[in-house]
Every structure is written in C-alpha cells, then in structure tokens.
Amino acid sequence: MKELQLLKELSVLYVDDDKNACESLKHILQYYFKNTFIANNGIEALEIYDKNICHLLIVDYDMPLMNGYEFLSKVREKDKNISAFIISSYDDKEKLKNAIELNLLTYLVKPYELDQLKNILKKFVKHIQNTNSFKYFINEICYYDSIQKKIVVNNKEHKLTAFESKILEYLLENESKVIKYDELLNMLNTDNHKSLISIIYKINKKISFKIIQNIKDIGYKLTR
Secondary structure, eight states, rough: OOGGGGGGGGGEEEEOEEEEEEHHHHHHHHHHHSSSESSSSSSHHHHHHSSSOOOOOOOESSSSSSSSHHHHHHHHHOOOOEEEEEEEEEEOHHHHHHHHOOOSSOOEEOOHHHHHHHHHHHHHHHHHHHHTTTEEEEEEEEETTTOOOTTETTTEEEEEOOOHHHHHHHHHHHHHHHEEEEHHHTTOOOOHHHHHHHHHHHHHHHHHHHHHEEEETTTEEEEE
C-alpha cells in the first residue's frame, strides 16, 4: 500500500449518524490516516472541523439535525478546495445532482466493498499530489508544506513544531480574517498568552518576514 503512505501524514473527518458504521470504518481509517475524527451529525462535524486541521471529509448524506449536503455546503463557504466525498444508502439521482455543485471527489453508495474505499483513497492521494493542494504559497519564494510541516524559503527548509503548524494552518485557512486570541489559545489548550506570542514570533522568524500581524487587543491576522 505504498501509494497510500501519504495518508499517514493527513487527517480525515468521517461523519455518519450510524454509530455501528462509524465504529467499523473508524478502525479502517485509523490504519491509513494520522488522525481520524468521528462525528454523528453535521453540527457536531462542523465543531470538529472548525477546531482541527482536516484534509479529507467522508460524509453520510442522510443525517438528523444537519444532513451531509448541508454540512458540506457550510464547509464550502469557508474552504472551496478541501477534498470530500459523500456516502449514501440510496442510489438517489436527485441527491447526486445536488452533490455535484459541492466539488466532490466521488459519491459512494452503501453497501460498498473495502476495495472501493481504497480506490477512492488512491484517487484522493493522486488529487492532492497533482494539484499541490498540500502547498500553501505565501509568495513567489516561500510556501508552507502542510504534509511535511515545513516552511520553504528560497529552497531552504524550516521545520515547524506541531503547535506552530497548527496555528499557521488555521491562519492560512482563515486568511484575511482576524482570529481572536482566545480562539487560538483554545486550539493550544492553554490560557498562557505568552506561549502564543512565542509561537507567532517563531513562525514569523522562520518565514523571514512578518506574515502574522498582531491586531492589538483583538488577535492575529495573516498578511502577505
């Protein structure tokens, strides 16, 4: 499974109201992915998505509170490019029609075979490799590699810590927005403001210029 080795650096969010299905697929996904997040409805999934870095979304269509289509529509308001595919118990043409606009990798009908899932994961790997979607270009000489967790400036590599990469990825995904101090501290599971200041300082130093700007008394904003 060498062609799926890249998944060991990535995170997946699986959303399904069928807890037995979640438990079953969870064990499979944990084998392939670095991190596997599970949610049982769209509202819960949005909370997980907002607090974590996810690279692939696997979403059941039919769920209470917020169905898969509604959840992915909310995600697309924030991120047009994150890879996703829908799973459904029904081969429903109307649902397929609705899903097309969500820019999905594919649409999988239950029950499905493990080989079908593996083929989709291979498709996902090829997609991110072909599109360089794991690279965030900061400018013409600098980019962030979200898989290897490093910043490359003029071909010189600077490895980021887990906390540094988490903060930078969140700011990149919310570019042009001011992210409040408390929101970032919550991501770090701390109320130590000095530790956040230190992380921001180290990121800016590795990039060689001040990409993260402090908005006094409010939070931080990514600038280019």
